[in-house]
Amino acid sequence: MAVLRVGHRAGRDPRLTTHLALTARAFGAERMFLHPPDPELAERVRSVAERWGGGFEVVGADAWKPVVRDFPGPVVHLTMYGRPLRAVLPRLRLAGRLLVVVGGAKVPPDLYRVATYNVAIGTQPHSEVAALAVTLAELRGIPGRGRWPGARQRIVPSARGKRVVPARRTGGRP
Amino acid sequence: MAVLRVGHRAGRDPRLTTHLALTARAFGAERMFLHPPDPELAERVRSVAERWGGGFEVVGADAWKPVVRDFPGPVVHLTMYGRPLRAVLPRLRLAGRLLVVVGGAKVPPDLYRVATYNVAIGTQPHSEVAALAVTLAELRGIPGRGRWPGARQRIVPSARGKRVVPARRTGGRP
Numbered sequence: 001m002a003v004l005r006v007g008h009r010a011g012r013d014p015r016l017t018t019h020l021a022l023t024a025r026a027f028g029a030e031r032m033f034l035h036p037p038d039p040e041l042a043e044r045v046r047s048v049a050e051r052w053g054g055g056f057e058v059v060g061a062d063a064w065k066p067v068v069r070d071f072p073g074p075v076v077h078l079t080m081y082g083r084p085l086r087a088v089l090p091r092l093r094l095a096g097r098l099l100v101v102v103g104g105a106k107v108p109p110d111l112y113r114v115a116t117y118n119v120a121i122g123t124q125p126h127s128e129v130a131a132l133a134v135t136l137a138e139l140r141g142i143p144g145r146g147r148w149p150g151a152r153q154r155i156v157p158s159a160r161g162k163r164v165v166p167a168r169r170t171g172g173r174p
Numbered sequence: 175m176a177v178l179r180v181g182h183r184a185g186r187d188p189r190l191t192t193h194l195a196l197t198a199r200a201f202g203a204e205r206m207f208l209h210p211p212d213p214e215l216a217e218r219v220r221s222v223a224e225r226w227g228g229g230f231e232v233v234g235a236d237a238w239k240p241v242v243r244d245f246p247g248p249v250v251h252l253t254m255y256g257r258p259l260r261a262v263l264p265r266l267r268l269a270g271r272l273l274v275v276v277g278g279a280k281v282p283p284d285l286y287r288v289a290t291y292n293v294a295i296g297t298q299p300h301s302e303v304a305a306l307a308v309t310l311a312e313l314r315g316i317p318g319r320g321r322w323p324g325a326r327q328r329i330v331p332s333a334r335g336k337r338v339v340p341a342r343r344t345g346g347r348p
Contacts, residue, residue: 019301026300081336122317123329126200127193133304143296162255
């Protein structure tokens with residue numbers, strides 16, 4: 001599963017797009033294509049992935065259309081104007097590979113046309129981070145406690161406070 | 175159901191906190207307490223709610239502790255360090271009223287102590303917007319197509335493009 005963020009504005013959206021990337025990663029995507037590219041953001045996310053494990057990466061895309069056109073699977077564009085997620089979910093679950101597209105402030109009108117599905121969570125304005133999280137949770141389940149390969153550290157779930165331990169000490173695969 | 179955002183930084187987090195507020199609203203919360211207050215943000219969200227219906231409001235809080243202390247129900251603090259959502263969900267579903275707390279960059283250590291539950295979605299860093307969306311979706315279901323009272327406009331779900339119509343013309347309650 002991959003995510004494509006279209007219309008990122010490096011100066012204005014750094015935190016929002018970082019949240020999108022980290023959500024994509026934590027909820028099971030393998031990569032996020034970022035249009036236009038933002039090497040600084042990609043590097044920040046890479047350093048998170050280095051500490052916490054897994055193979056997630058942010059891949060800069062100078063143009064978004066080739067990413068959509070060349071993707072070998074259905075393309076799901078998340079938009080508040082689309083059809084209900086529930087209506088499309090069974091077909092999405094059958095797809096081997098899936099590209100989930102989230103727009104920024106200005107979504108290119110063409111995106112509605114080239115996407116396989118335009119999908120909405122409810123009919124109210126909310127957040128592309130929320131839409132992505134709920135969609136991936138429906139497709140992959142809510143993330144669990146599984147170990148992430150290559151992690152340097154991991155969290156031990158706690159009723160109170162924060163507990164982070166080196167991943168190796170407790171048998172996390174290096 | 176209410177949400178409390180702790181540690182908002184008006185200069186740095188406007189868009190992220192706006193996304194939190196809109197997610198809270200779209201996923202069924204009645205209000206979001208905002209600490210510290212940000213009247214400009216509250217006004218922006220109010221104008222969204224005016225157009226799209228419902229009674230959601232952002233309520234400024236000079237101190238977060240009284241909001242937690244005085245809340246007449248369980249307080250769920252969303253943190254990547256907490257216990258799995260699944261473990262707590264059955265008890266949350268029984269609660270009549272619920273306060274969901276989301277921290278910002280710096281979470282006051284006391285929050286872990288005074289919360290009824292510290293709850294995590296997985297064990298990986300992601301986004302408070304994602305955590306809030308998934309938690310509310312688990313508690314209330316994914317938002318559907320229901321009409322929002324007082325809306326001036328509403329979306330008609332479409333396979334392609336955007337369709338927004340005046341709410342009255344199609345029988346939306348004024």
